[in-house]
Amino acid sequence: MPLRNQRAAALPAKLSRTWLLVNGAKPEDFAPGLASEADSVIIDLEASVPDEKKDAARGHVVDALDGGMTAWVRISGIETEDWEKDLEALSGLKGLRGVMLAMTEKPEQVTYTAMRLRAGTPVLALLETALGLENATQVAMAPGTFRLAFGTNDFRKDVGVSDDPMAMAYARSRLVIASRVGKLPGAIDGPPGAADDDQAVIESSQVTASMGMTGRLCLNRNQVDLINRQLAPSDDELTWAQEMLEAHAAGASVGDGSYLPRLARAQKIADLADSYGLWNA
Numbered sequence: 007m008p009l010r011n012q013r014a015a016a017l018p019a020k021l022s023r024t025w026l027l028v029n030g031a032k033p034e035d036f037a038p039g040l041a042s043e044a045d046s047v048i049i050d051l052e053a054s055v056p057d058e059k060k061d062a063a064r065g066h067v068v069d070a071l072d073g074g075m076t077a078w079v080r081i082s083g084i085e086t087e088d089w090e091k092d093l094e095a096l097s098g099l100k101g102l103r104g105v106m107l108a109m110t111e112k113p114e115q116v117t118y119t120a121m122r123l124r125a126g127t128p129v130l131a132l133l134e135t136a137l138g139l140e141n142a143t144q145v146a147m148a149p150g151t152f153r154l155a156f157g158t159n160d161f162r163k164d165v166g167v168s169d170d171p172m173a174m175a176y177a178r179s180r181l182v183i184a185s186r187v188g189k190l191p192g193a194i195d196g197p198p199g200a201a202d203d204d205q206a207v208i209e210s211s212q213v214t215a216s217m218g219m220t221g222r223l224c225l226n227r228n229q230v231d232l233i234n235r236q237l238a239p240s241d242d243e244l245t246w247a248q249e250m251l252e253a254h255a256a257g258a259s260v261g262d263g264s265y266l267p268r269l270a271r272a273q274k275i276a277d278l279a280d281s282y283g284l285w286n287a
Contacts, residue, residue: 013043013282013283014043014044014045014046015076017045017046017281017282018281019045019046019078019103019104019128019152019153020152020153020191021045021191021220021278021281021282022045022046022221023045023220023221023222023233023234023237023238023282024043024044024045024046024221024222024224024230024233024234024237025044025045025046025047025048025078025106025155025194025221025222025223025224026039026042026044026046026047026048026224026225026227026230027048027050027054027080027197027223027224027225028047028048028049028050028077029050029054029055029063030049030050030051030054030055030063030064030066030067030079031054031055031056031059031060031062031063031066033066033069033070036049036066036070036075036077037075038227039227040075040076040077042227042230043230043231043234044224044227044230045221045234046077046078046103047077047078048077048078048079048080048106048223049067049070049077049078049079049080050079050080051063051064051067051079051080051081051082051088051092052080052081052082052083052088052108053080053108060088060091061091064091064092064095065095067079067095067096067099068095068096068099070101071096071099071100071101071102072099072100072101073101074101075101076101076102076103077101077102077103078102078103078104078105078106078130079092079096079102079105079106080105080106080108080132081093081096081105081106081107081108081119082108082109083107083108083109083110083115084107084109084115084118084119085109089119093119093122093123096123097122097123097124098124102123102124102127103128104127104128104129104130104152105119105123105127105128105129105130106129106130106132106155107119107129107130107131107132108132108134108157109132109134109135109138109157109160110131110132110133110134110138110145111133111135111137111138111141112137112141112144112145113141113144113145113147113148113151114148115131116129116131116145116148116149116150116151117148117149117150119150120149120150121150128150128152128153129150129151129152130152130153130154130155130194131145131146131148131151131153131154131155132155132156132157133145133154133155133156133157133161133181134156134157134160134161134164135160135161135164136161136164136165138161139161139177139180139181142154142180142181142184143183143184143187143188145184145188146184146185146187146188146190147187147188151188151190152190152191153185153190153191153192153193153194153221154181154184154185154188154190154193154194155193155194155195155196155221155223156177156178156181156193156194156195156196156219157196158174158195158196158197159196161177161196162174171213175217178193178195178214178217178218178219179217179218181193181219182217182218182219191220191221192218192219192220192221193218193219193220193221194219194220194221194222194223195214195217195219195221195222195223196222196223197222197223197224197225198210198211198222198224198225198226198229198233199225200225200226201226202229204232207229207232207233208232208236211232211233211236211237212236214236214237215236215237220237221237222237234282238278238279238282238284239275239278239279239284243275244275244279244284244285246272246275247271247272247273247275247276247279248276250268250269250272251269251272251273251276254269254272
């Protein structure tokens with residue numbers, strides 16, 4: 007079985023920008039997804055898999071994650087019969103990096119899920135409803151929660167809002183603030199449309215970044231690189247950080263009180279650049 011590309015395999019999931027969803031009922035798509043530049047890959051056992059194919063999809067996941075692949079898996083919501091079946095199939099799999107819990111609405115749902123998996127297995131809480139958003143801070147603070155993710159399409163259906171950035175700004179801000187309160191890595195935004203053109207992906211990913219979210223779901227592996235670029239330090243930021251760090255190393259004077267915060271920011275940008283392989287891009 008093919009393994010993750012080296013850069014993505016070495017990247018801590020707390021820094022993952024792109025979270026590529028791959029249909030669990032289509033094992034022929036696993037290898038291309040895992041060979042892509044997606045920071046993390048999620049094999050989906052939930053929304054994209056019809057009921058009559060769920061058992062077969064679980065079998066495909068078991069074969070893949072016991073056969074050399076490493077990936078996350080999106081499991082069904084805790085209120086469904088498939089939640090139990092999904093966890094039974096995943097328990098003990100060597101290649102399981104973590105799970106995404108669909109339809110998360112209450113903190114105990116994350117904790118119950120984590121308790122059913124190998125100790126330390128991270129759980130991404132996918133918030134897709136008004137109730138989930140209302141409880142975002144409690145979910146972020148729940149034992150087992152690793153990061154928050156935003157199920158934008160189902161959320162819009164639940165509350166009846168458009169996809170206009172202004173209409174969705176409150177919800178995105180709630181996830182960002184809840185993540186900070188819960189001391190989690192940055193929140194993960196919903197995906198662009200699978201058929202969106204490049205400009206649409208760029209513009210919507212810029213909205214993601216402007217809201218303070220640091221990751222994004224993705225349904226189309228051809229969009230991965232576009233999202234990665236928008237959620238990484240820009241060329242201008244890289245140049246500024248490199249010049250700042252070089253000047254500091256050469257003994258630049260500290261100057262006013264903003265110097266140390268600017269130096270810390272430059273170091274953070276440099277660390278991200280190293281993690282994302284940007285210096286030689």
